[in-house]
Amino acid sequence: MWDFNLGAAVGLMRKTLPFLLMRLVVYVGITLAYMLVTGIGAGIGYGLTSVGDGQGGGAFMGGAIGFGLVSAVLYFAREYLLYLIKAGHIAVLVELIQDKELPEGRSQVEHGQAVVKERFKESSILFGVDQLIKGILRTLNRMTMTISNFIPIPAIRSLVGIVNKIINVSLTYVDEVILAYNIKTNSENPWQSSKTAIILYAQNYKVMLKNAVFLMLFMYVAGFVIFLLVLGPVAAIAALFPGAVGVWTVVFSVLLAWGIKAALLEPLAVTAMMQVYFKTIEGQTPNAEWEEKLNGASDKFREMGEKAVSYVGASKTSDKTEPA
Numbered sequence: 001m002w003d004f005n006l007g008a009a010v011g012l013m014r015k016t017l018p019f020l021l022m023r024l025v026v027y028v029g030i031t032l033a034y035m036l037v038t039g040i041g042a043g044i045g046y047g048l049t050s051v052g053d054g055q056g057g058g059a060f061m062g063g064a065i066g067f068g069l070v071s072a073v074l075y076f077a078r079e080y081l082l083y084l085i086k087a088g089h090i091a092v093l094v095e096l097i098q099d100k101e102l103p104e105g106r107s108q109v110e111h112g113q114a115v116v117k118e119r120f121k122e123s124s125i126l127f128g129v130d131q132l133i134k135g136i137l138r139t140l141n142r143m144t145m146t147i148s149n150f151i152p153i154p155a156i157r158s159l160v161g162i163v164n165k166i167i168n169v170s171l172t173y174v175d176e177v178i179l180a181y182n183i184k185t186n187s188e189n190p191w192q193s194s195k196t197a198i199i200l201y202a203q204n205y206k207v208m209l210k211n212a213v214f215l216m217l218f219m220y221v222a223g224f225v226i227f228l229l230v231l232g233p234v235a236a237i238a239a240l241f242p243g244a245v246g247v248w249t250v251v252f253s254v255l256l257a258w259g260i261k262a263a264l265l266e267p268l269a270v271t272a273m274m275q276v277y278f279k280t281i282e283g284q285t286p287n288a289e290w291e292e293k294l295n296g297a298s299d300k301f302r303e304m305g306e307k308a309v310s311y312v313g314a315s316k317t318s319d320k321t322e323p324a
Contacts, residue, residue: 002214003207003279004272012096012271013264018108019089020264026085027259034070034255035237038248041066063248083123088112090176091119093271094183097278119183120190126179128307129190133175135300136198140205141171143297171212173270174201177277180270184278191308198301199286201277202294211276215269222265227257 013020045062092112095102102111120126178197187193201208231253238249294301 002211002276004211004275006272009268009271009275012093013268015096016089016092016108016267019085019092019112020267022109023085023089023263023267024260026081027263028256030070030074031252031255031259034067035252037066037070038063038252039066039240041069042248060247067251080123083116083120083126084113086176087116087120087126087179089267090180090270090274091115091183093267093274094180097271097274098184115183119187125190129182129194129304130175130179132300132304132307133178133194133198136294136298136304137171137174137201139298139300140198140202140294143293171209173215173266173273174208174212176270177201177273180274181277189308189311191304191311195301195304195308196286198304199290199294200281200284202290203284203287204277204280207280208273208276211273215272219261219265219269223257223261226260227253230256230260 042059042063045058045060045065048062049058088109089112092102092108092115095115102108106114116126120129178194178201181197181200182190182193185193231249234253234256235249238252295305
């Protein structure tokens with residue numbers, strides 16, 4: 001039914017416990033930041049609107065402003081979360097999948113981040129590569145992963161949009177698998193190796209999609225179970241807030257469930273997809289026909305090719321100007 005070894009993936013998670021703990025601290029910390037700033041905002045809003053004959057109706061608005069402020073900060077910090085946490089974890093997992101011994105003398109987290117900085121000299125390069133990959137994968141989805149691949153019945157063509165949305169969600173971890181390919185191949189040109197990895201993915205999309213959809217369903221079920229488990233404790237905290245409690249209870253429970261899922265379950269899904277991808281593409285070379293299809297369909301794929309060429313040119317210029 002699926003092509004990954006879940007037991008082996010769990011074993012790799014145990015071996016990367018330092019990264020799991022760091023992810024847990026960061027993602028749960030994000031949830032606590034939401035709770036704290038939203039609570040402060042709700043308190044200020046309540047206080048400002050309860051003066052005189054007011055009923056404190058500004059609590060919700062104040063909380064919403066606080067929530068928005070934290071979201072804005074996280075939006076700008078997402079590049080560094082990817083660079084220092086996700087990519088570093090992937091780097092260590094790639095080496096463990098290949099049965100390599102991690103070097104002694106520095107922590108696992110330091111080693112993973114050092115590997116990422118070696119492959120992607122700046123966080124902006126990694127972030128740019130990641131954003132292009134996501135855009136290309138969405139185009140690839142529209143090209144090949146429609147309902148006609150599964151149920152070729154004209155009467156239910158209206159379901160195409162729904163199915164494609166499900167498939168898009170199932171590809172959440174594929175961009176991280178392609179980043180793993182960059183690290184595994186010791187690439188000096190992240191744009192070119194990402195382009196190669198995408199072509200290899202495209203020519204094996206049926207195998208990858210089957211496993212991605214299964215993992216998506218597993219993650220949704222697990223996330224809902226986590227949500228139910230944290231609902232009670234979060235309700236007790238939300239009861240301290242002025243104003244409507246029910247809304248914030250649900251919001252914070254969703255955030256905490258997301259944080260736990262992102263910290264502990266997402267790397268498991270990425271590891272499972274890495275197993276499938278590396279096994280499937282072994283011995284393969286990029287198919288020129290697929291490269292031509294992607295060039296014709298995706299502006300972002302063409303942009304990636306242009307960046308790969310300019311990156312080589314920039315590297316050569318840098319080498320020439322380097323002092324002897």
